[in-house]
Amino acid sequence: MNVHTGFSNPEKGNYQSVKGWGIDADPENDPTYPIKDRTDAEQNGYTWPRPPQQPIRPGILVSIERPNVTAVYGNTVPPRGLSGAIRRFAFKFSESSYLHWLPLLMADRVNVVEGVLQDLAKGKVPNIPAERGIKSEWKYNKKAVITKVAVGAALIGGIVAMCMMKQEKKHCRR
Amino acid sequence: MLAMNYRGPQRVRIDNKPMPEILHPQDAIVRVTRSCICGSDLHLYNGNVPDTRVGETFGHEFIGIVEEIGADVHNLKVGDHVIVPFNIACGECAFCQQELYGNCHEANPEATAVGGIFGYSHTAGGYMGGQAEYVRVPYANVGPMVIPDWMHPDDAVLMTDVVPTGYQAAEMAGIQPGDTVVIFGAGPIGIMAARCAWLFGAGRVIVFDHVEYRLDFVRKYGPAEVYNFRSIRDVVVFVKKTTDSLGADVCIDCVGAEAAGNLMQTITGRKLLLQAGSATALHWAINSVKKGGIVSIVGVYGPTDNLVPIGNVVNKGITIRANQAAVKRLLPKLIEHVKNGIIRPSELITHRLPLEEIADGYRMFADKLDNCIKTVLIPPRAGV
Numbered sequence: 001m002n003v004h005t006g007f008s009n010p011e012k013g014n015y016q017s018v019k020g021w022g023i024d025a026d027p028e029n030d031p032t033y034p035i036k037d038r039t040d041a042e043q044n045g046y047t048w049p050r051p052p053q054q055p056i057r058p059g060i061l062v063s064i065e066r067p068n069v070t071a072v073y074g075n076t077v078p079p080r081g082l083s084g085a086i087r088r089f090a091f092k093f094s095e096s097s098y099l100h101w102l103p104l105l106m107a108d109r110v111n112v113v114e115g116v117l118q119d120l121a122k123g124k125v126p127n128i129p130a131e132r133g134i135k136s137e138w139k140y141n142k143k144a145v146i147t148k149v150a151v152g153a154a155l156i157g158g159i160v161a162m163c164m165m166k167q168e169k170k171h172c173r174r
Numbered sequence: 175m176l177a178m179n180y181r182g183p184q185r186v187r188i189d190n191k192p193m194p195e196i197l198h199p200q201d202a203i204v205r206v207t208r209s210c211i212c213g214s215d216l217h218l219y220n221g222n223v224p225d226t227r228v229g230e231t232f233g234h235e236f237i238g239i240v241e242e243i244g245a246d247v248h249n250l251k252v253g254d255h256v257i258v259p260f261n262i263a264c265g266e267c268a269f270c271q272q273e274l275y276g277n278c279h280e281a282n283p284e285a286t287a288v289g290g291i292f293g294y295s296h297t298a299g300g301y302m303g304g305q306a307e308y309v310r311v312p313y314a315n316v317g318p319m320v321i322p323d324w325m326h327p328d329d330a331v332l333m334t335d336v337v338p339t340g341y342q343a344a345e346m347a348g349i350q351p352g353d354t355v356v357i358f359g360a361g362p363i364g365i366m367a368a369r370c371a372w373l374f375g376a377g378r379v380i381v382f383d384h385v386e387y388r389l390d391f392v393r394k395y396g397p398a399e400v401y402n403f404r405s406i407r408d409v410v411v412f413v414k415k416t417t418d419s420l421g422a423d424v425c426i427d428c429v430g431a432e433a434a435g436n437l438m439q440t441i442t443g444r445k446l447l448l449q450a451g452s453a454t455a456l457h458w459a460i461n462s463v464k465k466g467g468i469v470s471i472v473g474v475y476g477p478t479d480n481l482v483p484i485g486n487v488v489n490k491g492i493t494i495r496a497n498q499a500a501v502k503r504l505l506p507k508l509i510e511h512v513k514n515g516i517i518r519p520s521e522l523i524t525h526r527l528p529l530e531e532i533a534d535g536y537r538m539f540a541d542k543l544d545n546c547i548k549t550v551l552i553p554p555r556a557g558v
Contacts, residue, residue: 031493035346035500041268048271051264051280051313052246054198061296062283071264071280072198072312074290074300077227087225095287101478104224104297105447112182115228119181131185133537140543 005067009045059084061091083111176553177231177306178532183221184540188530191231194302194310199246202314204238204258207556208331209304209529211539211549213361214474217431218295219536222444222451222476225284226295233293234260235334236304237327239557240318249315255327255558256318258311259501260335262290262301265316276498281312287477289498297477305532307553319505322513327558329512331550332362332519337508339472339499340366343426344374346495347470351375353423356413356462358455360388360400362522362548363472364428368396369517371426380422382409382458384434387545395521403435413462421464429455430473439481450476460486471496522548529553 002008015021032038041048051071059078062069079087086107093099119126138145179189194203215232217223240254250256263270264280281290282299290312293303302309311318321330340363349355355371357364360383371379379398383389389400406412413422431451434440435458443452451474459469460483469492487494511517524547527535535549 031495035274035342035495035497037271037273039268039272041271044268046279048267051266052199054312060283063286065286066283068283070283070290070299072200072262072290073281073283074302075296076231076300076302077229077296079227083227090225091284095285095477098478101224101476108221108224108226111228112185115181118228126181126185127187128185131181131187131533133533133535133540135531136534136538136543137541140538141541144541 002067007046007067009047061087063095064091065094081111081114083107083114086110175307176529178233178303178529180218180226180230180232181228184219184536186219186232186533186536188532191306194308196242196244197310198312199244200313200315201244202240202247202250202311202318203242204236204256204309204311204318205241205555205557206236206238206304206307206309206553207255207558208238208327209233209236209306209551209553210331210334210336211305211532211535211551212335213363213432214294214430215536216540217451217474217476219540220432220444222431222447223295223297224477225297227300230295230300231293231303231306233303233305233309233551234291235331235336236292236309237321237331237334238304238309240314241308243314247314250318250320254318255321255330257321257330257333257505258292258304258309259317259319259338259505260291260294261317261498261501262292262299262312263316263502264313270316273500273503274497275317275500275502285477291498305529305551307529307555317502319502322509325509325512326520328520328523328550329518332522332548333505333508333512334501335499336362336366336522336548337512337517337519338501338504339363340368340428341370341373341504341508342497342499343367343428343470343472344370344376346468346472346497347371347374347424347426348468348493348495349374349376349424352377354378354380354417355424355426356422356459357381357398357426357428358433358458359383359428359473360385360392361428364426365392365395365522365547366517366519367426367428367472368392368398372396373511373516380413380416385542388542388547391547409435409458410461417464421467422462423464424468424470425459425463426470427455427459427473431475433473442481449480450478451480453480453482456480456482460490460492463490463492465490466492468493468495470494472499523550525549527551 090103177191263275263278267279290299433454436454439452
């Protein structure tokens with residue numbers, strides 16, 4: 001066992017002494033054919049000569065189902081801010097846990113707000129209609145754009161009307 | 175350099191980003207000449223793939239010219255025009271050695287269930303994608319393949335994903351001569367799977383979708399029998415009726431998480447994200463295949479759970495086969511098929527847009543506007 005990681009590939013037992021061992025083995029009973037050029041090399045564990053390691057930069061999140069950082073990695077957008085903290089929390093749990101994936105989805109949504117704030121901090125107001133491809137939607141599906149604008153306007157109008165009615169009620173009470 | 179910049183669900187734009195650098199001795203830097211928007215990019219675009227970070231650049235279907243190579247790159251040289259498979263594979267791990275190039279163990283530290291994929295969230299390794307002017311290509315000795323002189327770039331760019339994935343969908347289906355093959359989805363992958371099903375000896379190919387112009391296309395391109403599931407009361411009963419009650423020999427799910435056709439799946443899978451996408455196509459595939467039949471899955475789903483009738487898989491004795499396509503394994507054979515005119519990839523391309531118009535490209539592809547089947551993005555410095 002690798003004492004640093006807890007991963008191991010224990011030596012297999014003396015299974016050949018088990019009565020009937022392998023008598024029905026059939027190499028053609030292989031639903032992976034022809035996708036996998038089967039060698040069963042993985043039975044030896046994580047023993048292949050690894051490619052050189054890409055220098056490990058801080059901030060890489062690693063699945064707890066792995067013993068190491070893979071020889072290459074991307075990490076083009078390192079985790080940072082509140083979303084980064086949520087992502088680091090998520091990586092305390094395995095890929096089979098909701099506590100891994102649901103916080104990551106939550107972090108993605110928090111990250112959207114962070115993205116808008118970053119844009120504003122740089123003096124850039126995001127052009128959300130353009131980012132959503134309004135030009136092609138207007139060109140090919142005017143009805144959808146008009147519907148969206150009408151629904152949006154109705155919602156905003158409704159909220160404004162409700163606020164005004166509340167204000168008016170307050171004035172009347174006074 | 176110009177690169178796509180993800181800003182949140184259904185929000186993308188083009189920004190200036192720093193040039194990619196050689197970070198590993200087996201890296202190459204490639205100047206992109208063509209890239210595509212893939213159906214599976216829509217899962218990212220819609221914000222359905224966990225750990226998709228604001229600022230990422232998508233794009234796993236691209237070709238380009240090698241601009242720079244690392245010290246240990248010996249299979250490529252500067253100036254080569256290369257097909258770059260969408261999967262990043264080391265070529266040395268136990269899985270790559272067995273040609274499972276979509277399952278490399280040395281390309282993605284952030285998840286073990288999925289290998290490294292260009293521009294497909296940090297869940298797939300956090301690599302920069304090809305919807306940009308330049309890309310860092312790791313393990314450049316293994317994946318990239320020089321484009322033959324006779325091959326047009328528009329054909330070559332579809333060899334990075336669409337053609338191999340469609341082909342492997344049919345290959346995994348274990349099609350035997352005379353089999354009835356039902357394909358769910360008439361997007362680019364479904365269209366290619368329909369074409370490739372014949373190469374394995376299918377006797378009948380049936381495609382279901384709800385987008386009429388795509389059904390019209392695959393009717394001729396496959397060729398295939400096509401049906402709009404919106405005009406059918408029950409898809410499974412329809413398949414049973416047209417196979418003398420036995421079910422199809424083989425069903426292929428070429429849709430994945432964005433499937434339409436079942437309100438409950440749509441609400442729980444696509445709107446509320448309570449499951450890893452809508453599993454409507456997979457549900458239909460399992461229920462439409464014959465007893466002892468094969469279901470092949472290339473549709474992309476998220477990493478959590480999906481509601482599928484697994485009890486029927488057991489009771490019907492169905493074999494399920496699925497994987498990301500091993501592009502490198504398939505390329506030599508598929509290039510021959512293109513050379514011999516058996517597969518004509520570029521006929522799927524309906525739109526060619528400048529990279530700068532990427533936001534409109536995504537909208538057009540996502541909403542299936544202007545009869546869009548496949549959109550190719552051309553960067554300003556493509557040069558070809």
